[in-house]
Amino acid sequence: MTKALRDAWADTLIELAADNPDLLVLDGDLGTSTRAERFARAHPDRFLQMGIAEQGMVGTAVGLASMGFVPWLSSFVVFFTHRAVDQVRMSVAQTHANVKIGAAYAGLQTGFTGKTHLDVQDLAIMRAMPGMTVLAPGDATECAAMVRWATATPGPVFLRLGREGGPDLFDASYRFEPGRVIRLRDGADVLLVGTGQQTARCLEAATLLAADGLGAGVVHVPSIKPVDAGAIAAAARDVRLVVTAEEHSVLGGLGSLVAEIVTAHVPRRVERIGIEDTWGESAPGTWLLDRHGLTPERIAERVRRALDAEG
């Protein structure tokens, strides 16, 4: 079990700030949840408490970035993609400001927060913004690499951070490259495409399918934007069916991204697993994963059914 992405995020920032005097963390009064609290303890002079005022926080970060600082923002994902979306759109994305959005409590495992806080549209919204880099790390190692890359690279970055830990996907040799699509497993029948921590569940589903004699390849898309469309199209060409899985709405996220690419290049059916045009609710994270078909067992079931239908 890797450490939670939010912990990896905070610990990497603490390390980077030691050598980078321009790195700042701005918090919308959620530091205890996002783990910005750790950064505040390590670098109190580099931590700015902005209060429960996300729109102003985003604007302030734009001003700081224009003065040469590298502001990382700490709040729940929903308050960036919904509450402060106009500030993210006009002040950050349209000006290509060097603002880094630490979007915590992303996906379905948010500790019972429910409908108001569960953000099942963040990828759809952020992906539609020209010039925005949209990243969804699959484990703590990848998360740390993304934080390093984003801090060193000018331009706006949206980093999707889950609350809980999950299985490790990568070792210390991992290097992040924006756009890269990572093949984790080969298989001739079906291609499972995951993003964020959902990829680990796709790998487990592939193991279940192998037991039934079905070859499932797994591809991880940590960089939703930019993305290597050619790599996704090529992987789709090798199989009978493509199945995407994401802790996100099936409208506009990874599933839509993959369907857009595949329909432009290869005639393959794309099944999208995710939240079917509904809102989140308060419930255990594991219950929500099951309810929305995202557990390894549910994915495997869906693949078997879809392959049967393919004939």
Added chain:
Amino acid sequence: MEARPPGDHADLEALARRGRLLVIESVARAGAGHIGGPLSAMDLLIALFFRVLRIRPDEPGWPERDRFVLSKGHSAIGLYAAMALRGYFPVEELATFDAAGSRLQGHPDMTRLPGLDASTGSLGQGLSVGLGMAMGARRRGLDNHTWVLLGDGEMQEGQVWEAIPVAAKYGLGNLTAIVDRNGMQQYGWPLRLDERHRGDRRDPFGDTAVREAFEAFGWRVLEIDGHEFGAIIAACEDARAAGTGVVPTVILAETVKGRGLSFTEGAFEWHSRVATADEVEAARAELGEEPA
């Protein structure tokens, strides 16, 4: 109800103790939720639901009812406890708090639970909604009152400051905001060395002259002890009496976060902590219930 001497609020005090214990127990059972905010607001909620609000728990959709918006939606479990005690639903249903499919969601969801006038959870939105209710009531010729309970940390949200001048501009005397001023929020700000405060961390903007700010925008301000039932009820009666007028009222209620339990009072970590089994026992002992 038996007659009590004026100024005796023993029944409300007992209800508030019960409500606080229900909050601790429900959050412990769910394994998630908020404690500090619900406890700081419990006396306000009990006073509202048992003495102030013109409501019919057995007819939650009664059109002429007062409207109540818990703008600090993370304190939902406090509201649910008060509503259950008042008879909106069985107290036993609190055991479903946060469970999949429950009407008692982590933040109030009006599409699930009758009796909720608004859905909240993303801070800062409730006063605007209450403003619309008060405006609508005027246009419908209703003589009800609209009440919005806000957190003091929540006052940092810009939207609150969009609603304040508009309510005054439209002369909504039938709108009352109540601010739960516990001086703390979720993470907040460290205390200065040797700073004395009712919490171990503080609202970074707690020194803002909120009274003067409201007055500058044309509101009438009442300042009370938010744990004094007599004061809460008197202020709310005063606010309702101003309902036909053109000046909205804000009640600034001085409170203590986590109020009512020795180990939660003023401790920021209890904003959203879950009590251990031992802490639940300690809460039962302090709040006067026999061990289960």
